Amino acid sequence: MSHFTLYTYVLSASCYKVRLMAALLGVPYDSVAVNFYPGFEHRSEAMLALNPWGTLPILRAGDLVLTETQAMLGWLATNHDPTGRWYPAADPALGPQVLQWLGLAARLTGSAGLARLHAILDWPVDGEAVRKAALKDLQELELLLTDRVLAGQTWLVGDHPTIADIACFPHAALSPDAGLEHDGFPAIRNWLYAVRSLPGFVTMPGIHELHELREREPADPQ
Amino acid sequence: MSLHYASNDWYPVADAACLARGPRKTRLLGTDLEVLGPFDHPVVTDMGGRCFPVQVRYNHLWTTIGDDPRPLFDIPEADEPGRRHVPCGVVRVKCSPLRAVENFLDIAHFPFVHTGILGAEPHTEVAAYKAEIREDVDEVWATNISFYQPQAAKSAAGGITTRYEYRVPAPTAAVLYKTCPPRPEAMDVIAIFVQPRSETDCDVWPWMALYDDTTNFADLAQFQQEIFLQDRSILENQRPVKLPLDPKLEIPTRADMTSIAYRRWLKRRGAYYGALTDQT
Ligand SMILES: N[C@@H](CCC(=O)N[C@@H](CS)C(=O)NCC(=O)O)C(=O)O
Ligand SMILES: [Fe+2]
Numbered sequence: 001m002s003h004f005t006l007y008t009y010v011l012s013a014s015c016y017k018v019r020l021m022a023a024l025l026g027v028p029y030d031s032v033a034v035n036f037y038p039g040f041e042h043r044s045e046a047m048l049a050l051n052p053w054g055t056l057p058i059l060r061a062g063d064l065v066l067t068e069t070q071a072m073l074g075w076l077a078t079n080h081d082p083t084g085r086w087y088p089a090a091d092p093a094l095g096p097q098v099l100q101w102l103g104l105a106a107r108l109t110g111s112a113g114l115a116r117l118h119a120i121l122d123w124p125v126d127g128e129a130v131r132k133a134a135l136k137d138l139q140e141l142e143l144l145l146t147d148r149v150l151a152g153q154t155w156l157v158g159d160h161p162t163i164a165d166i167a168c169f170p171h172a173a174l175s176p177d178a179g180l181e182h183d184g185f186p187a188i189r190n191w192l193y194a195v196r197s198l199p200g201f202v203t204m205p206g207i208h209e210l211h212e213l214r215e216r217e218p219a220d221p222q
Numbered sequence: 223m224s225l226h227y228a229s230n231d232w233y234p235v236a237d238a239a240c241l242a243r244g245p246r247k248t249r250l251l252g253t254d255l256e257v258l259g260p261f262d263h264p265v266v267t268d269m270g271g272r273c274f275p276v277q278v279r280y281n282h283l284w285t286t287i288g289d290d291p292r293p294l295f296d297i298p299e300a301d302e303p304g305r306r307h308v309p310c311g312v313v314r315v316k317c318s319p320l321r322a323v324e325n326f327l328d329i330a331h332f333p334f335v336h337t338g339i340l341g342a343e344p345h346t347e348v349a350a351y352k353a354e355i356r357e358d359v360d361e362v363w364a365t366n367i368s369f370y371q372p373q374a375a376k377s378a379a380g381g382i383t384t385r386y387e388y389r390v391p392a393p394t395a396a397v398l399y400k401t402c403p404p405r406p407e408a409m410d411v412i413a414i415f416v417q418p419r420s421e422t423d424c425d426v427w428p429w430m431a432l433y434d435d436t437t438n439f440a441d442l443a444q445f446q447q448e449i450f451l452q453d454r455s456i457l458e459n460q461r462p463v464k465l466p467l468d469p470k471l472e473i474p475t476r477a478d479m480t481s482i483a484y485r486r487w488l489k490r491r492g493a494y495y496g497a498l499t500d501q502t
Contacts, residue, residue: 010444011451035440037447038239038311120454122314122425124243176455179316205451209337 002030003080004061007050009036011120013113013170015057016204018072021166023202027080037121069109070102073163085160097157098164104141105167111137112171115178134180138188141172145187154194161198169195174206224494225251230288231392234415234427235266237282237309249419251495253287280429281309282415295391299399299411299431308439310428310446312417317457318496319394319418320465320488322426325453326396326414327388327480329369335452338372342381345370353479355487362390362487364480375410376445377434378403385409390484393493394418402433410434412446421496422463426450464498 006022008015008031022029035041036056043054051058051067059066059075066072077087088094111133117123118130148156156164173192176182182189195201196210203209228251236246241259248255255274258265266274266285274285280300299305315322325331330348332341351367367386374384387399387409394416399409411431418424428446467489469482488497 010448033438033440033444035443038237038309038443039440040239040243041440120313120451122312176458205448206455 002028004059005030005032007032007034007047007056007058007060009034009042009056011205012036012056013116013174013204014055014069014109016207017069017166017170018057018059018076019204020169020202021073021076021163024161024166024198024200025076025080025086026200027076070105070163070167073167077163085158085162087163088158094158094162098162101156101162101164102167104137104144105164105171108134108137108141108168108171112175112178112180115180116171116174119178131178131180134175134178138172138175138180138185141168142185142187145191149187149190154191156191161195165191165195170204170207177206224492224497226288227492228393228418228495230286230291231394232277232284232286232291232294233394233417234282235285235417236261236264237311237427239309239311241283248417248425250285250287251418252420255285257283257285280413280415281307282427282429295395297391297397297411297413297431299409302431304433305411305431306434306442308430308432308442308446310430310443310450312425312427313447313450313454314419314423314425315454315457316423317460318422318464319416319424320493320496321457321460321463322414322416322424323390323394323396324465324481324484325457326398327364327390327484328478329367329386330478331453331456332369332371335456336449339449340371340374341369342372351479353483355483360491362388362480362483364388364483374401375403375432375434376437376441377432388480390487393488393491393495394424405433408433414450418496462498464496466498467494468499 006018006029034047034056041047042056048054050065053067055067057069059072066075074087087098111130114123114125114130115134118125118127153159155161172188233250235248235250235255236257238261240246241257241261241264246257248257254269256267261283262278264276264283266276274287277284277294279294280297284294333343333346349368351364353364356363365387368383369386370381371384372381374382382403384401389397391397395413397411397413399411402408402410410433413429415427415429416424417427428450430446434442467485
């Protein structure tokens with residue numbers, strides 16, 4: 001049974017974020033392909049009636065319409081994760097940390113996300129400026145992840161993956177599309193690998209299956 | 223030298239969707255250009271205001287910056303009634319324009335790069351087929367290809383063995399013909415038109431002419447975009463960046479017979495823009 005409808009575009013990292021979360025939680029849904037590019041259909045009257053901000057994805061479940069991906073992940077985890085571990089909202093220590101990371105996820109959308117759209121679709125933004133901002137956000141992610149590694153942890157919050165990991169994953173994983181390679185970011189690389197290993201993980205163009213990764217990246221990085 | 227040869231071909235620089243959003247600043251063979259709409263009365267100029275010839279064909283706007291241009295190649299199927307034309311927009315790739323074409327001609331990568339769509343393990347074998355330079359038309363052709371595909375097109379209901387033919391009518395364009403799932407006696411047409419921005423950087427315009435009246439445009443275009451983006455990271459990581467035309471530099475396998483013919487054809491006509499040769 002389908003639990004929601006996702007208005008989506010195949011090359012959008014933000015749309016992938018929601019597809020990935022739904023796949024990891026095993027939540028079935030219906031997709032509506034929106035001609036974001038080349039058609040700019042997300043700015044059509046019909047789509048603006050649904051989302052006045054003119055962005056994708058859009059999640060609709062009955063009367064509920066969500067246009068922020070972080071909110072979509074929260075909704076998915078709250079309604080479809082009986083263990084409560086993907087979004088420990090009520091936990092006084094973990095809950096606020098998840099929200100703190102969602103801030104970085106939103107910044108990555110505006111930096112790495114735009115840098116990627118500029119690189120692949122010639123998106124009308126200042127390419128140099130968004131690439132610089134993306135580099136800064138990736139450096140922040142690398143530093144924070146290094147702290148986590150030093151604390152003996154794999155995930156951004158606690159000892160189980162959360163919506164924070166999924167919210168930050170797509171734009172970080174796809175930064176090479178904008179020429180921002182992961183070579184200088186060992187902590188990010190290891191964490192991306194951990195997310196890719198999750199049961200139920202799905203890919204999008206630019207993000208390879210783990211077995212392909214193993215073939216392409218030799219164990220010895222020299 | 224190589225630039226002179228390349229400058230006399232026609233290249234796509236816009237489609238209707240992008241011009242509807244405003245003028246397009248772009249680059250062709252190292253020359254900065256501005257493309258102004260409307261799509262049916264376009265103007266292409268360089269930064270000094272020099273105008274270049276234009277023509278609208280295959281849902282794209284084409285221009286040439288040479289003094290003695292060769293005619294734009296013909297795709298006769300474009301005029302066949304009943305085909306739906308699907309311009310898929312533009313994708314920028316940091317690679318040689320020739321590498322973009324060569325990758326499009328290669329079937330062997332399907333199961334590994336387009337897993338579950340254009341190929342699947344263990345069906346990785348590419349059976350012997352025919353690759354040739356057709357002297358009468360001066361084009362590269364590969365024929366008699368068949369390959370198992372889990373999802374050959376948006377219109378395919380399941381896995382089928384797809385027949386393929388490839389055609390290279392110009393150094394930076396490639397056309398493929400493949401079994402049309404709802405009409406097995408007919409062939410769908412899929413092409414890439416490459417706009418070389420420089421020798422190592424290009425804008426690629428995928429285009430399709432399909433027999434499919436049921437799938438909506440967004441699904442058709444996204445099917446093709448998804449496939450092309452799966453290739454993009456691989457294209458950007460190929461080394462050397464320019465396409466080697468000297469057979470000693472890369473050892474092709476049997477599945478690469480089309481690639482061998484393509485490289486030989488480029489070499490003999492002196493189409494060296496984006497190529498690694500003794501001359502460059
Ligand atoms: N509100 C969304 C925005 C996601 C976003 O930026 N989506 C891009 C596509 S990947 C978009 O729709 N951009 C529209 C535009 O810039 O015109 C979020 O929660 O992150
Ligand atoms: Fe491919």
